Amino acid sequence: MASIVPAEKIDVIRRIEQLAVGAGLAAIVQTAIKLGIPDSFDDGSVTVDELAKSAQAEPGTLGRLMRALTVHGVFDEVEPGRYTHNDLSRYLREDAPIPIKYLVLWMGAAWTWEAWPRLTDAIRTGKAVIPDIYGKDFYSYLGAEGAAGMGDFMKAMTAITALSAAPIVDGFDLTGVGSVADIAGGQGRLLVELMERFPHVSGTLFDLETVVANADPKLLPGGALADRTTIVHGDLYDKVPVDVDLYILKNILDAPNQQSDRALLNIKESAKPGAKVVIIDALMDASVEELRVTTLVDLFLLLNVGGARHNTKEFEILFEKAGLKFLGIKPVPGTFPTQHLAEALVP
Ligand SMILES: C[S@@+](CC[C@H](N)C(=O)[O-])C[C@H]1O[C@@H](n2cnc3c(N)ncnc32)[C@H](O)[C@@H]1O
Known part of the structure; x- marks a missing residue:
């Protein structure tokens, strides 16, 4: 008897199966990192027994994890039970050019496995689910988690920013700009890049207390850029008690709009006329390939802060609502996901 699904639709079923096991894909990569597998060897090949010894794991089950990983392109199996690194697995090492492994750990942090099943609630209510689960807003929850929660988050943000920092700074015209502030600038990765490139510029890093305490050592007392840096x-x-020529807001105005309105108004209150405000962010008007990630990050933002990714028009509206004069928006070549600089002037 013929299958109930016609042969030409089998690929559809296969695709649904792949979507259904998506959580498993995230889990195997996270587990490889947590077991220290990418860092446990470098050149050459290793056997599953050697890997099991260094990971303190049972060789049989570790072999099953390695099989799942290699099938999905992480590590190569060069002969049965023997593995080498490939390009992808090398990037999961601590010494990779960008510590992207922290993005994997962050996107798969323990709270995310509590939050994703509540996506139904978030879609129905339009609200974040973290306050319901943990009784506090997202950043208070992360702060209360201490080094573990905040640490992986900041390392993930810094890794992503490091990926794009140089091309972003290429996109800046700092003619007539003597002072720059990165508002909600995390550990200051972008500010460091900018201050190193423009030695005449002084920089202010503004963020939560626990975050700036762990800022890039170059910005902190004794650091190479400390004498040009103010930490707030x-x-x-x-309020944003910072008076500079240029305010940068990177990856922060994805919060709920009423909060973003407040942030821009607070900047406007402290800024002098003629100061510039630049939003740097990924946009929803992106290529289909980028949207595969961006649309999920959009929902991730909904779950944690009740926020959303924006499109060009929405950023323009945000500026205008705060009484800032929108000057334009441009993509930054060489960034991933493609970052955009949206610029406005304090009237
Ligand atoms: C998504 S991260 C972006 C960090 C950095 N701008 C970057 O692109 O790498 C958001 C940042 O906003 C900071 N933040 C969140 N709520 C804040 C608040 N109420 N006041 C100041 N900073 C805040 C966080 O600590 C974090 O560093």
Whole structure:
């Protein structure tokens, strides 16, 4: 008897199966990192027994994990039970050019496995689910988690910013700009790049207290850029007590709009006329390939802060609502996912 699904639709079923096991894909990569597999060898090949010894794992089950990983392109199996690194697995090492492994750990942090099943609630209510699960907003939850929660988050943000920092700085015209602030600038990776490239510029890093305490050592007392740096901690939704020529907001205005409105108004209150405000972010108007990730990050933002990724028009509206004069938006070549610089002037 013929299958109930016609032969030409088998690929459809296969695709649904692949979507259904998506959580497993994230889990195997996270587990490889947590077991230290990418860092446990470098050149040459290793057997599953050697890997099991260094990972303190049972060789049989570790072999099953390695099989799942190699099938999905992480490590190569060069003969049965013997593995080498490939390009992808090398990038999961601590010494990779960009520590992208922290993005894997962050996107798969323990709280995400509590939050994703509540996506149904978030879609129905339009609200974040973290306050319901943990009784506090996302950043308070992360702060309360201490080094473990905040640490992986900041390392993930810094890795992603490091990927794009040089091309972003290429996109800046700092004619007439003597002072720059990175508002909600994390550990200051972008600010460091900018201050190193433009030695005449002084920089301010503004973020939460626990975050700036762990800023890039170059910015902190004794660091190479310390004498040109001011570190300010605070809540950007309360006030931004910083007076500079250029304010940067990278990957922060994806919060709920009323919060983003507040942040821009707070900047406007402190800024002098003629100062510039630049939003740097990935956009929803992106290529299909980028949207495969961006649309999921958009929902991730919904789950954790109740926020969203924006499109060009929405950023323009945000500026205008805050009384800032929108100057334009441009993509930054060489960034991933493609970052855009949206610029406005304080009237
Ligand atoms: C998505 S990260 C982006 C970090 C950095 N701009 C980057 O692109 O790498 C958001 C940043 O906003 C900071 N942040 C969140 N809420 C804040 C608040 N209320 N006041 C100041 N900073 C805040 C976080 O600590 C974090 O560093």
